[in-house]
Amino acid sequence: MSANARQTVVIAVGGNALIRDKHHVAVTDQVEAVRESSSYIADLVQEGYTPVITHGNGPQVGFLLRRVELASAELPAIPLDYLGADTQGATGYMFSRSLRNELANRNIDRSIAAVVTQSIVDKNDPAFADxxxxxxxxxxxxxxxxxxxxxxxxxxxxxxxxxxxxxPSPIPRDIVEKDVITTLVAAGCLVVAVGGGGIPVSREESGELSGVEAVIDKDRASALLASLLGVETFVICTAVDTVAINFNTPEQQELHRLTVAEAKKYLAEGQFGAGSMAPKIEAAINFLEQGGKRVIITSLPLLKDAVAGNAGTSITQ
Known part of the structure; x- marks a missing residue:
């Protein structure tokens, strides 16, 4: 593996990096949240890493859908894949601008690009039936x-x-822009990509791509991107500092080191919430079984320490 691959790290940023709570949902609030998130990511850049940043878009798509509903008497509806593209562009703009400003304040000159990304799904995925x-x-x-x-x-x-x-929430099978992202990363560019799991598209028999009314899990798509890029480390930033079992009980136990086998065991026991930690653990397992070396799950403020091995939860083979 090249030195560049070792220094490239995919960082999946959770929703709390964009919307802290229900009282801070305005665009100005989101910009401020992204500005804070960018400072933690810039710490890694300062350490010599090349982050590829991915992000969620659930609340943002929800806001756009609500606007569509309120305007339905005057304007036509917008398909879900286009709403995903809209949020990718807006959020990518927030991250690229905030990160550029943060790095400039530290006298660091790096190119930054936000890539509107499409994720290929299988039209026969069981998710479409349920x-x-x-x-x-x-x-x-x-x-x-x-x-x-x-x-x-x-x-x-x-x-x-x-x-x-x-x-439906189908499994992403490929990323259309993977070669573009690979080229940008190889040139030392910081990339924002796979927002909201990517815009779901299917490939027709003719080879043409068609938009799909679906939502892709952000962490699963981020793990796929990390595998396609051949990076060693995949980081999932979320609202907690470490993964825990017996969460929110007197027996809660924080897990600082986990193997894939242990992660599978706890997953089978139902230790991780189906709508919260379980998809992250599943994405981690997928990445490691595809050749990745390490997955880190932690909060953004602990990002630099976690990548250095001094915080968060580290999952390895």
Missing amino acids: PTKPIGSFMDEETAKRREVEDGWAVREDAGRGYRRVV
């Missing part, structure tokens, strides 16, 4: 049934709070 990912606003039953008939939506009742649209 949509589970809730998106958009809550609806009453009458509205939900109407959208089901008129728009072909799949809808489900959500924990007594009303009905929501649900969409």
Whole structure:
């Protein structure tokens, strides 16, 4: 493996890096959150690393969907893949601008590029037969049934709070822009890519790409990108400093070192929340089984220390 691959690190930034809480959702609040996140990423750049930054987009897509709903009497609907592209562009702009400013303040000159990224999914993925990912606003039953008939939506009742649209969450199989990203990284460019897991597209028999109404797990797509780039280290930044078992109980135990076998064991025992930590552990296992050397799960403030091996949870073979 080249020295460049060892110094390149894929960092999957969680939603808390963009929206801290429900009281700070304005664009100005998100810009401030990204500015803070960029300072931690810049610490790694200062240490000689070339980060490839990925990010979530769930709340942002939800906001755009709500705007579409409110404007439905005047403007046509926007397909989900285009909403994903919109959020990738906006969030990529936030990160590239904030990181550029942060590095300039440290007298570091590095090129930065945000790449609108498409992730290829299999149209025969079982997820399409069982949509589970809730998106958009809550609806009453009458509205939900109407959208089901008129728009072909799949809808489900959500924990007594009303009905929501649900969409498939298929497994990403490839990344269309992988060669572009590889070229940029090889040139020493800092790249923002695979936002929200990438825009889901399928490849037709003709070879053409078609947009798909789906949502891809951000960590799984980030792990795939890390594997395609051939990097040694994949970092998942989330709201907690370390992974724990018996979470939120008197028996809670923080795990600073984990093997793949141990991670699989705890996963099978249901130690990791299905909608929170479990997808991250699954992404970590996928990356390591594809040849990766190390996965780190930690919070952004501990990023530099975690990459140095002094914080967070480190998962290896």
